[in-house]
Amino acid sequence: GAVVSQHPSRVICKSGTSVKIECRSLDFQATTMFWYRQFPKQSLMLMATSNEGSKATYEQGVEKDKFLINHASLTLSTLTVTSAHPEDSSFYICSANPGQGYSYEQYFGPGTRLTVT
Amino acid sequence: AQKVTQAQTEISVVEKEDVTLDCVYETRDTTYYLFWYKQPPSGELVFLIRRNSFDEQNEISGRYSWNFQKSTSSFNFTITASQVVDSAVYFCALSVYSGAGSYQLTFGKGTKLSVIP
Numbered sequence A: 001g002a003v004v005s006q007h008p009s010r011v012i013c014k015s016g017t018s019v020k021i022e023c024r025s026l027d028f029q030a031t032t033m034f035w036y037r038q039f040p041k042q043s044l045m046l047m048a049t050s051n052e053g054s055k056a057t058y059e060q061g062v063e064k065d066k067f068l069i070n071h072a073s074l075t076l077s078t079l080t081v082t083s084a085h086p087e088d089s090s091f092y093i094c095s096a097n098p099g100q101g102y103s104y105e106q107y108f109g110p111g112t113r114l115t116v117t
Numbered sequence B: 001a002q003k004v005t006q007a008q009t010e011i012s013v014v015e016k017e018d019v020t021l022d023c024v025y026e027t028r029d030t031t032y033y034l035f036w037y038k039q040p041p042s043g044e045l046v047f048l049i050r051r052n053s054f055d056e057q058n059e060i061s062g063r064y065s066w067n068f069q070k071s072t073s074s075f076n077f078t079i080t081a082s083q084v085v086d087s088a089v090y091f092c093a094l095s096v097y098s099g100a101g102s103y104q105l106t107f108g109k110g111t112k113l114s115v116i117p
Helices: none
Strands: A004-007 A010-013 A019-025 A032-038 A045-051 A067-073 A076-081 A090-097 A112-116 B003-005 B010-014 B019-021 B024-026 B033-039 B046-052 B059-061 B064-069 B074-079 B088-099 B102-107 B111-116
Touching (some): A004 A090, A010 A019, A019 A032, A032 A067, A032 A076, A045 A067, A045 B102, A076 A090, A090 B102, B003 B088, B003 B102, B010 B019, B019 B111, B024 B074, B033 B074, B046 B059, B046 B064, B046 B074, B074 B088
Parallel strands (some): A010 A112, B010 B111
Antiparallel strands (some): A004 A019, A032 A045, A032 A090, A067 A076, B033 B046, B033 B088, B059 B064, B064 B074, B088 B102, B088 B111
């Protein structure tokens, strides 16, 4: 149980275009989902926290107009990188929290490697 | 604010040697959770262990063992008889309540372990 998927696993896009990454909880409902970014040889940095049906909370320094997060259902959150630039190239990882007494748990997706050319 | 320090950036050991990865954390919360994750080259985070702040019992799982000491705010991870498959980046993480029913994870910078055959 507690499986989280991400799609796509890898994406290459041209500078100036937008790309959408999906995060799905496959066998549980996720009251909260998190988005992390990991640059090469660095740690995971939290970008934003999203709760189903409400606006995401972004960490300091993360541009909310550039990284659009939509948590439209209890099993799906999407991250859209708008007008991508080469410096947005990174590994993006989502996680999902099932709530209901397990609010300390985060189940991680396999990650999406974004390359902007 | 929460902080996790993994002082060892990179460690190399020869196969079958034992190795300990250090983790020191800082928090003012009395209730928190500590985690260790393994990140192989594929990028996917692999959950290894979770400990809550009220359970200081050490744990052993096969070749893995964890030493949690609240007195020194440390949660160290030992691999006994290391194998090449243990080569990966290992992250220690701290989870504390962030409000609105959810917890937030803070990751250390990670320790890259290389096991040489």
